[in-house]
Amino acid sequence: MWVSFLAVVLIGALVALAELVSRYRDNPAGALWSVPAAFYVGVNAGGAAAALWTVTQFGWTFGAAGESVTFTQVLVAGFGSGALFRSSLFNVTAGNQVIGVGPSAVLTVILSAADRAVDRGRARIRSRGVGEIMGGFPFERGADALFHYAVAALQNFTPAEVKVVEDRIASLRSGREATLPEQVKSYVLGLSLQALIGEKVLRELVESLRPAFEQAPPAEQVLLDALRANGKSELRKLQAMSGLQLFEFSRVLDGLVAAGRVAVDGGSGEEIASLAGT
Structure with a gap:
């Protein structure tokens, strides 16, 4: 019997590991190597063992016979414990919320808390790493x-x-x-x-x-970046933001307008430039 419980615990742990790996794909090993992750895996493994105990106590065979009964019970308990213990015996409506009453009420809270703890730990590591990289x-x-x-x-x-x-x-x-x-x-x-x-x-x-x-960006890119950052701009303000000399600014702007990348609207002295299509 202990072999069956060992097998079902391993299956339950593997299912939990797979869930964590699918959630934290940027660094699965880093997510798994933490106390909250170990707790999450432990709860799932314990749930699988409890499911097998329930199955054997009630004598559920799931249609199997002979030597295949134990094997079937282990597989069902290992892979189906999540569904069993996340189920509700009945639902209670409180306001606009439907609250499940049963094993799920406890297990969902425990697993969600562990999952959030893993996420918070990963958030600290990810933000620190991205700060250095970017x-x-x-x-x-x-x-x-x-x-x-x-x-x-x-x-x-x-x-x-x-x-x-x-x-x-x-x-x-x-x-x-x-x-x-x-x-x-x-x-x-x-x-x-x-x-x-x-x-x-x-x-x-x-x-x-x-x-x-x-390297210094080309003049065309300077103007486009200024328009992306500030939206529509008067030509005088756009020139000031770009830092280009008037002649260079006019040449670059005319080229962008001719290429259909920038649109200029308004009368003389009040012309407004914007990215084409915005």
């Missing part, structure tokens, strides 16, 4: 390059994952996060990418891109 990285000039570099470097990005990062970059540029300081935007971008590619890959990609952004 420090000084220019968001406006480098976000697109880093994103496409990361997508090209890894072969298993799903369209949904790519869309999440694209939406985050768009929100940082023109959404509700657009007012954040540029360095904070770089940190947010780094955290978003790190969740998909991991800290080591992110560090290598950023370091390989830094030399390209340490």
Whole structure:
């Protein structure tokens, strides 16, 4: 009998480990090597053992017969303990909430608390690492390059994952996060990418891109960055923000307008420049 309980405990622990690995893909080993993670695994393993005890006490065979009964009971208890102990005997409606009464009421709280503790621990480590990696990285000039570099470097990005990062970059540029300081935007971008590619890959990609952004940006990029950061701008203010001489500013602006990348509206003396399509 002890062999059955040992096997079911191992299965329950493996199921918990798989859950944690799927949640913290940027550094699964780092997430697992913590006290909250050990507690999470222990609770799941204990739940599997309790499920096997329940199965044997009630004599449930799940349609098996002969020597396969024990094997079937171990598999069902090991892989099905989560469903068993997350179930509710009945539901109680309190206001707008439906509260399950049963084993799930206790186990869900315990597992959620352990999961949040793991997440908080990982948050401290991730934020510290991203602060070191993304420090000084220019968001406006480098976000697109880093994103496409990361997508090209890894072969298993799903369209949904790519869309999440694209939406985050768009929100940082023109959404509700657009007012954040540029360095904070770089940190947010780094955290978003790190969740998909991991800290080591992110560090290598950023370091390989830094030399390209340490050079002075071309005049066209200066104007585009100023418009992305400030939205629509009067031409006089835009020139001041760009730091370009009037002749150079006019030449670059005319080229961007001709290329369809910048639009200029308004009468003489009150002309407003904006990115095309905004």
